[in-house]
Amino acid sequence: MKILVPVKRVIDANVKVRVKSDQSGVELANIKMAMNPFCEIAVEAALRMREAGQADEVIVVSAGVSQCHETLRTGLAMGADRAILIEDDQDLEPLVVAKLLKAVCEREEPGLVLLGKQAIDGDNNQTGQMLSALLGWSNATFASSIEVNDDHFKVTRELDSGLESVTANRPSVITVDLRLNEPRYASLPNIMKAKKKPMDKLTAADLGVDSSPRLQVVKVEEPPARQAGIKVSSAEELVDKLRNEAKVI
């Protein structure tokens, strides 16, 4: 089985994000970028499947500016076999990314597309679902465990209400949640090998996709600063405040 892992280049999770002064977006100049943490989990899951003999090739793919090759290189250093870069300078919306990935899936014919449930920049949580709909493949989201079987995957989904087990027929699009695994960091030999691994470069035009945006960003604002909390002296007081002031119970 071939596994395709789409990965996104985002602002490093440790960086404090700032809104640009003209409110057109967030500040990206001289900011450390990294692979979206959920995508790292997806890469790790794919590598473990390959190591367990359940998959024979792991391909990482990323769409965006040319610097996305750094994100792909991280995936290769973790252990992916090859990479595909779809270079595009426009701000790519989830539907565009899903269409690009669909075209890649048609070329590569993977048995599984594993991706993060969402990216920590836009928190869209859409690409995986859109991709499965476009492909007409099964879809399981928020996976906290994945069991690989001959013709299907058994996926445990993490929901607010608890854990849900579903079966997804092959081929499938599965999006992964935080608790699926702890991603590895790259070993020195793999870092050195990463440079020699193949990285194909494509454009949206090569894949027959119109990547122009359909949405327009009107304004980006910082969320309002959180108010300081208060200390309560007893459980009774806490319950009283929750019931009568916050009105949440």
Next chain:
Amino acid sequence: MNYNLTEEQSLLLDSLRSFREQELEPYEADVDRSGEVSTELGNRIKSRALEMGFYAPNLPENIGGGGLDYKSLALLERELGKSSYGLHGYLHRPSEILMACVGDQIERYLQPCVSGEKKEVFALTEPGAGSDILSMLTRAERAGDDYVINGSKHFISSPVIPDFAILFAWTGVEQTERGERKRVTAFLVDRDTPGFKIERGPRCAAQRAYHTWQLSFNDCRVHQSQILGEEGQGFELADKWLKMGRIWVAAAACGRMERLIDLATSYAVERKQFGKSIGKFQGTSFKLADMATDLQAADLLVMHAADKADRGEMQSNDAAMAKLFASEAVGRVADSAIQIFGGMGLMEELPIERLWRDSRLDRIWDGTSEIQRHIISRSMLRQYES
């Protein structure tokens, strides 16, 4: 000069950061307090380092090392330097002098140090011979095919009891233009050699979990095949290793400075007095500016020296300047960080006081600041001396 990181160097740095944050940082405070790293923890760090290919990163790939260039090694020392030597010492960087091993020395000493089966110490310093290393008393006297060694070494650092020592002892005297000079020879001496004793040294205020050992030799007899390199060539052998060691100390100081600056800057924003963040007062903000400038200057000196070393052009004063400046800068930065934190800076709850204590050592080991100044000025004066 272009010190931008290559793609491999960025990936290496990311990986080392994860290694440090996951395998070392959680234990720093505990091992500093107890002064001990448990065998279990030490072995875990070592096996993780071996698994990740980080072990023996400074030795060539063809003997199983990481094969990193000097700039990448400087980045490694900088990142690991944010943590304690007692912990990251288990990710061993064997002495490059071992590359002088020949014949069966390769299998007995070099290879096991690369694979993690053996650990060596670099035994040069003596109670009576610190900066003035030629006043060395440890003597190896020829007796047939053997040498008989008498003397002692101290401040020999290693996180664990070593399996063997690279011992420097004088084997004779030669006449030079500047008078008599001791001929110094390097020997490979196994721990179980009769007459060789290793004891723990005194507790140290800095790098508490990193131990120093006292080595004593009492009619310790070794075969001449235990000589590393050639008889009388010990200093020449040690010289390059000592020079590079100065860059690593400087790089580690840079890592520690970065950590101190991050901590102090976030505290300067968070801590409010007189109705505003203390970072809004110039008494604090100017300190931060000086700290950041110190770090940038030190980083550039380190990268400059490492870059020259990669090109085979490094001079003694390049390493000496990096070591001198970075070790003094980290002292200033640590002191300012404590001032910004106020009383909290001295409390064991925060890592500041430990980084401050640890940094004090940097002006002493691998050549004191005074020795570095001597090296730098000597090369200047020589140009005008007849």
